[in-house]
Amino acid sequence: MPVFAANLSMMFTEWSFLDRFDAAADAGFRAVEYLFPYEHAPEAIAGKLARNGLTQALFNAPPGNWSAGERGLAALAGRFQEFDAGLSRALLYAEATGVKRVHVMAGIADRADAEADARYRAALHHAAERFAAQGLDLVIEPINQRNMPGYFLNDFAYAAGLIGALGLPNLKLQFDLYHCQIIHGDVTMRLRALLPIIGHVQVASVPSRNEPDGEELNFPYLFGELDRLGYEGFVGCEYNPRGKTLDGLGWFKPFEGR
């Protein structure tokens, strides 16, 4: 059965960020993920993980100025120094939390722009080498244009081609079923084809991005498919609860404590 990681940027937001760790553990989660840890001291987060017996499944490297609309720096011109400083910051939190994979975002840029493409490849190469030295995977995630207009990495085939072309053993795909269904559909066949390069999975129902319990996707089938494929990584629960987080955990009952 999949090992689910509660996404603390979206779930348990009734609690303050640091209290979300306790709430997730009390609800039966054994792992957590979130977008960004950087407003909190690494030791504070490490303490919460340890006290609750939680595994840190994933977080994102600093994305630039998020509140100003930036969504990563890897493909952007003139931002390499800031990008690299962000990697150092992520590595600090990786060491404290024991996380084994970090999501590096591309940024808002035109994928048809050959210079942006070259910058993105060079930045990923650099970041993957820095991460490898600390035993970490670097994951990249195709994101749909409805949620993130103008985001550079907006296609699963392009991401897979890039991972293949760079040939870096620790560069992997973050396969968010929600984005895959919106961008392409045919989720099961893509999971099957891309399994060898998948480093992390995330889920939410489509189109609402609420609990993974229905709408366009058949989650019991997809969770079973991850098992049949032998996927051994985490499945991040990156959804906005319809109401209170705890009231929406019916879908999770069969997996509690795993």
Ligand SMILES: O=C(O)[C@@H](O)C(=O)CO
């Ligand atoms: O799917 C998403 O949006 C996230 O996984 C992310 O990392 C960027 O928002």
Ligand SMILES: [Mg+2]
């Ligand atoms: Mg995602």
